[in-house]
Amino acid sequence: MKLxxxxxxxxxxxxxxxxxxxxxxxxxxxxxxxxxxxxTATSGRLEQKMTFKGAISFPETEEILFKDAxxxxxxxxxxxxxxxxxxxxxxxxxxxxxxxxxxxxxxLQAAYDEKNKxxxxxxxxxxxxxxxxxxxxxxxxxxxxxxxxTKLAAAARTSAAGKGITLASDISMWRKQLAALGEEVPExxxxxxSLAVAAxxxxxxxxxxxxxxxxxxxxxxxxxxxxxxxxxxxxxxxxNAASEDMAELSARAIALQKLxxxxxxxxxxxxxxxxxxxxGVKAAYVMSKEDSTPTLRIPLSNDMKRTITDGTKAEIVxxxxxxxxxxxxxxxxxxxxxxxxYLVLPETYLSSSSxxxxxxxxxxxxxxxxxxAKSATTLLPPSAVRNEGEGNxxxxxxxxxxxxxMSASSMKVVKTNVTVIERSDKSVSLSDDLTYQQVADRExxxxxxxxxxxxxxx
Numbered sequence: 305m306k307l308x309x310x311x312x313x314x315x316x317x318x319x320x321x322x323x324x325x326x327x328x329x330x331x332x333x334x335x336x337x338x339x340x341x342x343x344t345a346t347s348g349r350l351e352q353k354m355t356f357k358g359a360i361s362f363p364e365t366e367e368i369l370f371k372d373a374x375x376x377x378x379x380x381x382x383x384x385x386x387x388x389x390x391x392x393x394x395x396x397x398x399x400x401x402x403x404x405x406x407x408x409x410x411x412l413q414a415a416y417d418e419k420n421k422x423x424x425x426x427x428x429x430x431x432x433x434x435x436x437x438x439x440x441x442x443x444x445x446x447x448x449x450x451x452x453x454t455k456l457a458a459a460a461r462t463s464a465a466g467k468g469i470t471l472a473s474d475i476s477m478w479r480k481q482l483a484a485l486g487e488e489v490p491e492x493x494x495x496x497x498s499l500a501v502a503a504x505x506x507x508x509x510x511x512x513x514x515x516x517x518x519x520x521x522x523x524x525x526x527x528x529x530x531x532x533x534x535x536x537x538x539x540x541x542x543x544n545a546a547s548e549d550m551a552e553l554s555a556r557a558i559a560l561q562k563l564x565x566x567x568x569x570x571x572x573x574x575x576x577x578x579x580x581x582x583x584g585v586k587a588a589y590v591m592s593k594e595d596s597t598p599t600l601r602i603p604l605s606n607d608m609k610r611t612i613t614d615g616t617k618a619e620i621v622x623x624x625x626x627x628x629x630x631x632x633x634x635x636x637x638x639x640x641x642x643x644x645x646y647l648v649l650p651e652t653y654l655s656s657s658s659x660x661x662x663x664x665x666x667x668x669x670x671x672x673x674x675x676x677a678k679s680a681t682t683l684l685p686p687s688a689v690r691n692e693g694e695g696n697x698x699x700x701x702x703x704x705x706x707x708x709x710m711s712a713s714s715m716k717v718v719k720t721n722v723t724v725i726e727r728s729d730k731s732v733s734l735s736d737d738l739t740y741q742q743v744a745d746r747e748x749x750x751x752x753x754x755x756x757x758x759x760x761x762x
């Protein structure tokens with residue numbers, strides 16, 4: 305009986321020792337075996353949300369000049385609009401004033417008064433003489449016709465020279481000269497030459513009429529009367545010119561008080577600011593052409609390898625909590641070789657007078673575009689795909705070994721080369737078919753091919 309108790313105690317002790325040994329052995333195994341997370345490869349289209357900086361682009365623009373300012377420089381008093389603002393025809397862009405208005409008006413008035421005094425002095429000195437004569441009328445008519453002939457002849461010569469035709473020095477020969485050239489003479493040259501020839505004939509008639517009266521003793525006047533009437537006509541003409549200039553200056557001063565929009569559109573550039581002087585030579589402002597719609601434009605870097613197709617959905621980041629939906633309209637390369645994405649500008653911006661302006665900040669506007677691959681491939685997390693150098697990508701596949709009655713199950717990793725198609729921040733696209741296979745990820749220490757591993761469970 306005593307021996308039986310001793311045997312039982314021995315067996316219990318042995319069992320305890322065995323259990324303790326197994327516990328410590330398993331603990332050692334657990335400590336020394338790498339832990340991994342197990343992920344399953346899936347099939348799908350790789351996606352990546354990309355953020356770009358975009359800016360407003362105006363496809364068609366034009367420079368607006370106010371040529372009246374070439375006659376009298378204007379001073380910009382106030383700028384009434386901002387770049388990107390939508391305006392209608394006639395809307396004021398700048399308020400202005402003519403700094404030299406008073407001085408210029410005084411000069412014209414002085415010229416008028418001087419000629420008026422000259423006229424009075426002439427009339428007093430020649431108070432007994434006639435103020436009109438047929439001779440003077442014909443003389444003035446001859447001068448007017450001579451001026452018309454000179455202008456029309458110059459216009460015809462310029463038009464002909466533009467087509468490589470040199471007109472003869474004798475204007476009366478032009479019709480015959482052009483007729484000899486045949487049908488190759490453009491119609492505008494023929495018309496200009498005809499007007500000049502007609503003016504030459506009118507001058508010849510006026511010339512003949514004037515010199516004919518010089519030979520008629522009954523109609524001609526003395527040289528003193530002729531010179532008096534001529535000087536009087538010149539004084540009256542100068543007074544009329546000064547009066548017209550004063551009226552034109554007053555009208556110009558009123559017109560230039562506000563420089564207004566030439567047509568409907570968007571203000572692109574405002575080169576002038578309050579206090580600037582504008583001379584009418586350079587553009588007062590630049591605006592979009594009428595019926596031209598602005599777009600959003602994103603410059604693409606040369607290392608951008610992904611192709612974003614037309615119609616791809618995008619979001620304009622209005623603020624931290626708000627976005628506006630839009631789409632990619634097209635991709636174009638400009639004349640400088642820079643590739644741009646063009647996006648449709650939402651109607652909410654186009655319909656508002658200040659909508660486009662909100663997107664014209666110095667830093668542009670953030671635009672989110674979700675890229676999608678054209679076809680489905682094997683997808684894995686980026687951390688599960690390893691790399692040994694350019695083109696040498698691999699994964700560790702999990703190989704399970706299920707134990708029998710007397711042994712426990714185990715698993716090990718098998719190093720497997722893969723071909724990477726493209727990467728995103730959340731997925732890697734592989735050409736290899738690893739669908740539903742288990743892959744080791746986020747190991748707690750370095751792995752090697754064939755190494756036993758344990759699954760790390762959070």
